[in-house]
Structure formats: structure tokens, C-alpha cells
Amino acid sequence: MSSLYIHVPFCRTKCPYCDFFSVTGQSSELTSYPERLLQQLSLAPNRERLQTPLTTVFFGGGTPSLLSPTAVATILNALETWPGIVSQAEISLEANPGTVNLENLLGYRAAGINRLSLGIQSLHAGFLERLGRSHSPEEATAAFRQARQAGFTNLSCDLMFGLPGQRRKDLMKDLEALLRLEPEHLSCYGLTVEEATPFYHLHRAGGLPLPEEETYRELYLSIQDRLLAAGYTHYEISNYARPGHACRHNLTYWRRQAYLGIGAGAHSFFPVGWGERWSVPPDLAAYAMQLERGEDPALMLESFDRRGAMAETLYLGLRTAEGVAEEAFIRHFGEGVMAAFPAAVARCGKHLALQDGYWRMDLAGWLIYDHLIEAFL
């Protein structure tokens, strides 16, 4: 196992669309959090799992940029010591543009972060406000430039589309502004209303005029057109990168490779049997208490059988442009995709094809991915 995910469940404010686990206004817990993470890391089962130096580390959140550069350095130094970090490792940190400045960016860089993912979301003041983001468009572009100044050569920006009331030209304006910043990586997410978020309730009350399917489609396709023209590859349903800059950490998820997740609310995937997924309950108090007692807070979420593992391999792999290698699939599971899922493959029709040894979903298929992939589950 050589990928580590670190969940930092703290935010200054909660964005109304976000359903990730995070808490606000608990700065005291934030101070002791790095120590807890290292405690969890040092538990016997994790020591056993982490036998080889890390190739990717990802600080996700929440708002990981609420951790001070010193805290990040402490964690990364500990990881350097054990299990080690390979020299070419991808070490990412998600940052909220409102929380960074040249000083702490320099600090993160010095601590060893080499990839920064900026949650810009939009460069339109009105939409930023509606999304409940605490930063302004100016702060966002400034954060990006400062990151460059601080020496980050691998920068990613998040862009949201399909926002209530967003027109194509609003989006394209955002996109052009981002392109002028020349990020190495772009994650473009269609706004999704998740259950138990303020947006969910707003939507149910009819207060969130989401775009029609046809509009969503047009926006999605416009983004791809523009980004392909600008030299990016569309390597996952919502992700684009300059060649060589696809997020290696995230690819481990979609390739169904092993990773360890630490922190309250973090998930792990272990290559035991046909795969096991574990999670740490999203509860900071319980997390702290269990670690103090020396107990492992992680619980097994699911254990796969062969069929489930096959289905999930496709469920995740077909999200990527790389697709699912037929030969590897056969090697792993003893039968090919067509043999295992004839009806589901048929249902996908022209959207799913085996080419050059890889099963891949086409762009139109990605737009109705949930509808198509359901047949495999």
C-alpha cells in the first residue's frame, strides 16, 4: 500500500452544497488533530499495512489549509521517517483560496507539499456568494498567483458548473479566467444536490432552480471542447489535466487500488480477499477518545465477494478515460467483462466498447453514467 489519504474535517464555514464530513469553530481540536493522525498511523494494523514508502499523499477535507504549515510539516516529517515517501511522490493539499497567503503557501511548499488543489469553484462574485464560499474572485486568482510564486508547479483548480441561474456565457467566462492562470489540472464538477445539505432542503422547497438536463449537457460538453482545445486531457468524468498531471492519488480510487485513510471520516481500501473498504466514523470526539485508549477507530464498511469486486472495478474504472483493461480483468477475476456482464454491456450499447484491449465509456455515456453503470451493480 503506498497511498495515504488524510482527512482534515475542519472548515471556517460550511458550504451549503457540501456533504463531506467537517465541523466549524473547533480550533482547539484542530490544534491537537495532527497528533491524533500520527497516533492513528502508528496503530499496529496500520503499521502492518504500510510496508512500502508512499507514492501519493493527499490532505483532503474539510479545509486542510486550516492546518498550519508547521502541522503539515510535522505530519510529513513523521511520514518521511516511516513508512517513507518516494522521491517522486505526489503530495497534495486541498486549499481554500480564502485561507492562504504567500507566507503559508511558502510554508506548505517547504513542508513538502508539491501539489495544491485550490477550491476556486467560480470566479463570479454572485455565484461564489450563492455557493456560500468565503472568498472573492480576486482572492481566488491572487491565491493561485501566490501559489505559483511559492514554487508550486502542479496546481489544480476546482470549477463548479450547472449553478442555479448560471448561463453558458457565465461559465465560459469563469473557464477562460481559469485558463489564463494556466493550471496543470482542473476538476469541473456539475453541482449535485446531496441529501442532508442546506441545498437539498432549498431544492425540495423549490428554491434552487437547477439547470435542465439539456443545459447541463451543453455546459459539460462546452467545458470539454474548450479544455481539449487548450491542451488538456479529459481523464475522468469530472477531471482534466495537462499531460502527465493527472492526479495520481485519485487514480488509485478509480483503479480500485489500495489506500489507507486516516482522520475522522476517512475511508480506506485494503486488498484483502476481493477487497475491503473501511471507514473512520465521522465523529471527532469518538475519534480522539478511541485513539487515547489506543484503539483503532476504523470500522469495516464492506467486504467484497468476487462478483461485487468485478462490478465495482467497472463502476470505478469506466469513469476514467483509461478504462478497464480486459486482460487485467480476466487475470484478476478469471473471466472477461462481456462474459461476466452480458446484459449490462448490451444495455450500454454503443456507449461502451472494447478497444485496444480496454473497455471504455464514451462521452455521451459519461453523461448518463449512473443510468448505464447501474446495470453492472
Next chain:
Amino acid sequence: MCVAEKSSELFCGMTRYSLFPLQKRGGFVHYSIRISIINYTEKSLMDRSRIRNFSIIAHIDHGKSTLADRLLETTGALTDREKTNQFLDKLDLERERGITIKAQAVRLKYHADDGKDYVLNLIDTPGHVDFSYEVSRSLAACEGGLLVVDASQGVEAQTLANVYLAIDQNLEVFPVLNKIDLPGAEPARIKQEIEEIIGLDASDAVEASAKEGIGIHEILEAIVAKIPPPAGDAEAPLKALIFDSWYDSYQGVIMLVRIFEGTLKKGDKIKLMASGRSHEVLKIGAFSPHPVEFPEMAAGEVGFVIAGIKVLQDAKVGDTVTHFHKPAETPLEGFKEVKPMVYSGLYPIDSGEYDALRDAMEKLRLNDSSFSFEPENSLALGFGFRCGFLGLLHMEIIQERLEREFNMELITTAPTVRYRVITTKGEELIVDSANKLPDVQYIDHILEPFIVAAVHVPNEYVGGVLALCEEKRGIQREIKYLTSNRVMVVYELPLNEIVLDFYDRLKTVSRGYASLDYDFLDYRPSELVRLNILINGETVDALSLIVHRDKSQLRGRDLVERMKEFIPRQQFEVAVQAAIGNKVVARATVKALRKDVTAKCYGGDITRKRKLLEKQKEGKKRMKQVGNVELPQEAFLAILKVKE
């Protein structure tokens, strides 16, 4: 004691009483069965002057079952443990709907105020228009009836129909005003209504509340005083009327009979006059409500007879039991074959359940000779059954029992009636399914069944009822003001309009205040056509309907619009069309799915979001694949309802 998981013994005759109470656990109906059923023998009461045979005539919800329970309690027939509500309604389905489906007879011993002991035979009747023949036979077994009227609701159409049935059979009917304790009770007004509408003297009507136990003693005294004892000659050749029969897995068919003439003894060889079969009497007795065996029963008495009859069809309701060696010259009047009026297709959602469905239906038919079924094949739905029912309620009851008691998942096709189709060659075909209708060029003309329907409705809703009857191709016969506020509307209506959504619509236009009673009338020529539903150009046979030509376009438009709402969107556009022959009369489009994607899928999302999709897929298992389109059950149900 044993625990059974199948419901086929629900009516299991001699053991019937001990099925109660039914308890549902984990989807199964559990009940105990006492195998040693008849515990003791007592001498049947031979003094006819001390017998009263009566039934309770009431509208659904007017409290018949509760009253019956109070009578059982008060006369000591029920122990405390058994005093759960509504003893006479056996099935939980019946209890839920508050209606009695099977008739039953209970023998009550009553020590009257005159110091004498009487035997009161309460003959329960089914309370719905679908079972009117059974009602008529139950009434024929009585000398009197209690007309139970809700003291705030008043007389309803169906009550009236049954009261007339009772009066026609010379029953002594006296009124009971029930639910007198409720704040809305208006006894004076209701009494006046009974007098005006029915012509019964209501001056000394008993005011009661079965729920509160008010007026029960008065009712018992009135039964003794007002209802005449049965007549008949115990020495004459035997004539006994079967007014109910059911199948018991241990005893075979159990018949409830009323002896009009002669005496029936255990060991007698009997003959059923309509079916012509003969059998030996194994047991005679009565339910009080626990079964009690007698050596013999004579004219005037009511009880059960067990004669080793294997098939319910051999002991039809209305048939006359007589002695094989000394038969009566003529049977009792009024026997008639009960024939299904409404037909529909029942298909298992999982085609692998076909055999299980057939087994379940066979079990139900053991106790319900009016339910018929035969195998049917649909291109869209696979193998299933074309089933015949007495009416819509009967249909719903069968469906629900199949689903609840046998855990079947079913798709039901639109109910239809039996049409008579005269071909160009002059042959007559009976058509009970749209798919059996020959092509237009082979049809000379079609006849459809008509009924005469009486609707009772308060004055203010008459307009709505008339409009509905007109819309349903009705022909007005009569509008009669029964009182200043209650109107009886009589229409001749095509039965196929009734089976569609007439009940529901009637409820809507009258806010639930209308009641309906109907009788079969005759067959009449009619301009009928087959309306086909096409999905992406393919006819879905299970959705075809027979409709009146004038209504085909409207119906078609309504249907495709409704179907559209239920068909989940697919990758491609789905065209839903209604057509008569090659002519498309309506079209709707289910737009193609253009966007359905989870934008974010990272470490923490994987399991949760995948499970959401799995759950969604699970929900689709109840769908039927028609061509390349998945149709949910609701799409088939859509055809049963018409937009208002």
C-alpha cells in the same frame, strides 16, 4: 395445536372458529388449528316455536359486525378471551375493509324476559354488491331481519337493495338505529327517512350503539317478539337450502343449510338437486359459535352438514339438499349459477412464479367457486391467467389475498367484461379479453352487457352523479326524491364503464355520500373497438382495451399521457401511442435521458454512492421488460384509472 403457514385453511370449516385471532408475523399469517374439532354432542332443539332465524342487513361501516359480536357476547356465546372485535369476520382482509365476505351462521341461546329459552340463528350476509346472490340465499334462510342503519348516515342504496330483497322474501324486518352515541346521530330524522324510503314502521326502532353495548338487550327481545318462528313439516320429504359452503382441508366441503321441510339425520343418504350428486351425511351440527354436533336437524333449523363432498362446485349456494331415497318433488326456488362478471389478467412479475401463482389460485378457488381462472399468454407479460370475478371488489380481494397470503407479486391487466361478438359468418364468440377480439373485418357486431344501477345520493350531489352517468354512456330511467334531501338515481349503464373507474368517480363527485347497487340487465349492440397501446411501435398486448368508439380518442390521449409519467426515462426516446387498428389516435413521448451522472466519486463517496445506485436498481426489479423498455407495475395500473 399446530402452526400453519398457508392460508388455504382460512375457511377451514369445522376448525374455522379456532383460526381466530389471526396474527401476521413476518409476512405470514399464523393461526392455530385445533384438530379435535367437535367436543361434545347435544340434542338439537326440536321445538320450532323457540327458533328465530334472522340476519342483519346493513351498509358497510354501519356496524353490522360489531353488533353481531355484541349479540354473541351478550348471549354468552363468546368467552372473554374471544371478545375481540368482529368475531364473524374471519380474514384479516375482511376486518381491514370492514366487510364480511363469507356468510356464516351462528346459533345463540337466549333466555328471554318471558322466562323461556330460545335459539337464535344469526345468519351473517356478505355486505357488498358483488355478492348479492349469496345475500339473497342467506336471506332466504331467515324469517326476519334487523335493518341496521347508521343514526347519522341514513339509508344507503345497497342497504335498500338488501331490504327489498328481504321484504320480497317475506321477511319480518325491523329497524335498529346504530351508533346512537355519536354526536352526529339524528334518530328522529333517520326514522322518518326509513319510513319514507322503505315504508317500514320505524316508530319503535331500537336505538343502539353496538360499540358501547347500548340497546343490545332490546334488540334480542325484539328478535324474539317480532320475528316469527319458522314453519315447515318435520315429516315431509327433506328440503334444505344451501346458503353457504366452503372447503375444509380436513372435512371436505362444509355446507350451511336451512331445513325447510323434513328431518336430516346423521348417516342419511342425501342428494343435491341441482348438481345431482349424492352423498352420505357424516356430521350435522351448528356453530355456537364453536361447532356442536347433533344427531339430527328438523324443519326450521339452521346448521352445518358434512357429507364427504370433495369439490366445492358440487355443493353450490342455492342448491337444495334432499333425501336420496325419498326425494322432494321440487327443489326450493331461486337456484342460480353464479357467473363471473369481470375478467382480468393476473401475471407474476417474476415469470418463474407462474407455478406458484397457479397453486395459490387453486387454493383460493377451493373456497370460492365464483372465482375462475385459465392460463393465458401475453407477449408482454409472459405466462399468466385470465381470471373471472363477481365484481371489482371480488377482484381486489383475490388480488390482495394472492399478494398477502401467498407473497405473490402481480401485474394486473385492465378489468374487462364479457362481450358477445357476432362474426361476419354469423358465429357468436364470447370475448373476455381485448386480445381475443377478432380483427374488425371479421366482426359483424358486438354486444355488451348492460346493468341497471341505483345510486342513492344527497340532493346537492345529484348534478355530479347525473353528469357521471351521462359520461359513462348511461340511459336515465328514473330520478326519485325519496325524501326532500335524498335522491335515487336509476340508470342503465354499460358494465364496462362500471368496471373502469365508476366507483372511484362516484365517490369523488358525491364526496363519498353516494351508494350504489346494480343488477345485470341485458346484452346490447354497441360500437366497440380495440384500443392498442404501442411502445416504440410495438403493441403491448397486456395494455389493450375494448372501448366505445366515441371515447377511444379521449381515452387514448389520457392513457398515453398517464403512461408517459410512469415509464422511466431511458437512453433513447420512448414513443407511447394509442391506436385503433393502424390509426394512431394519441401519442406521447418519454424524453431520452440526457444527464444522469455522479460528478464526484472519491474515496469517501465510493461505497455510499454505489449503494444508492444498487438500491435504485433493486427498485427496478419489479419492472417488466417490454421490448427494450422497462415498464413498472404503475404503468399497468395507469390503465385502470381515467383522468377526471
